[in-house]
Amino acid sequence: MKTSITDVAAEAGVSTATVSRVFSHPERVSEKTQQKVLDAAKKLNFYISRSAAVLKSGQTKRIALLVGSAQIDWFTGLIIEGLNHVFRDARYDLVLYPITTLDERREFFDTLPLRGNVDAVIVSSFAISPDEVSRLQEAHMPVVGINVLDTTGFTASVSIDDFEGTALGLHYLAQLGHQHIAFCYENFGEGLHFSSTSRLDGFVQACEREGITYSLIHFSPDDAVFDAVYSALSAPEHAGATALFFHRDYTALAFCVRFREMGMRIPAELSVLGYDNSIFADVVGLSTIKQRPREMAIQAAEKTLRLLEGDESAATHDVAPVQLIVRSTTGAPRE
Template sequence: MKKKATIADVAKLANVSTFTASRALQNKPNVAATTQQRVIEAAKSLNYTASKAAAALASGKTDRIALLLGDQLTGWSNGNLQDGVYDVLSPKGYDLLVYRAGNDDERKKYFANLPANRNADGLIASFTLNSEESNALTTMGMPIISVNSDSDTCCQGSVKIDDRQALKDVVGYLAGLGHKRFCFIDQENLLPDYEWSSDKRILGYQDAIAERHLTDCGIFVMPKNGERPARQIIARLLSMENPPTAICTLSDDCALATCTELIHNGISIPQQVSVIGFDSSNVSELTGISSVSQPLRKIGQIAAQKLLTLLNGQDLSEPHTLIPAPIVPRNTTGRAPLA
């Protein structure tokens, strides 16, 4: 079996020191372009593969960033967040380690194994951490950025939208279209021990209804899964003497299920009822559902850039960034029907 090439072999072939060869292959600064090209060609000819583990031992840096996600990895929200983080990290030579805390057991396991998880230079956390978890992360001595959470005690920076204000804006928008009777459709939380930023949307809805003296026809909870999950809720709404003319929902998925059930019952949207979702995901874009824009890819990019700034030993000019969440009117909202 042919002996595996070492960095010393690459350096010898390129006629440079091992230090220069290492820096050239890691795309470090202060290496001449011609020298770097010579080292790269030498490495290719020797079929040399750099070991990140060895580099980490030598430099104390892993060139890895950990991303801690709640819920499933493949959903629209987490998928766009990962893309945004990767957009920034990959060109800088960083690898992305994704940890899923998709249930209580996975969450407990991550924090129980935290010392072993110190195989990254920094962390981006995407849900609100409890005090015990925050304290555990603080002892790790790594920079941490939170996304759409209130975990400020252990984090040097954060990026989020104002979910509560966003729903107040939604109610104001619909009230401006003449709507006076509202309801809010929430979604079943299969992880009750988790605190999500989206939990605040219902509070914003309640704030706006009270402040504007509008009629709240009720707050309903839609099942997370199942066929026609909005069936029972829409049946209750249609049985009311004065049903709502405006339906606010927790997410685009909720809005789509709501619209589907209304149409199934012969209700015209938005002529009889206006429906609005949240996220402005591909669901709302493809179906024409009005929504609130939550630019999670951009949020991921900003979070990753903040982390890189900290890793470069620089202070954040804006530690905590609040991203606008504008309303995107489409086909499911319109003027209130005449009473």
């Protein structure tokens, strides 16, 4: 005969309500009592049906995470780590939805309200349209952003100020004496509008404010970064640049490694500044603008749980700090 919740309660010496709380809301039960119930459940080979728990609570205990890439890069990896750090203890599963094409994007927002298989949506690093916002609102669920370009329609968000970050980096390079700086960025084309695109606008505004000559070097995600940037430097509009400011570390690191392989010196011949403080930035000695995706994800997850509990005070849009990290790839311009 299948073990019942009554059997577990009798074995643990507690009420059936306490057993139910241990499996549905463990934070409401002392650790000592939790352990007694779990030990009894293990001894009696008892388990709670997830589907039954969902039907009873009206929640799926799943959170959707939308990311704009099929690859788990440094940033997304830390976002997942931070979210799971909070959701795991709250007994929520995180479901990853890579949104890489317009068709995938359209399908997700068209069918999510009908499926109703998640309790909240977290969007990482790209903007959603007013129509997509209304689709999510039809589903009556919190929509929380992490590093989103525009918070319109989001219930809550945690983002860095990319304008502040680029201004911080530009001011530092100007103080070193650089008077012509090239900004290097990936052109992702139509479709997803990533938050990092605002770094380009921030760079241009900061240069104009500081009176710095600037030029823009763009390349596609399919280009070899070094070849694209190095060949662009021979063009007249870029020829006077003494520093390169990359919109993310990934591309800056690729350039630095290849530049050094060719026997050229950084920063003696060219200063390089990145953005992110990602993995390997310290190993290569890359000066960069630091952001903290894991900490932002933890804050976003905590907001999400509070919103699911009806706490409207969690519906805020917070700005996380950025920091200049100076290493060996930046210095005064060459004579």
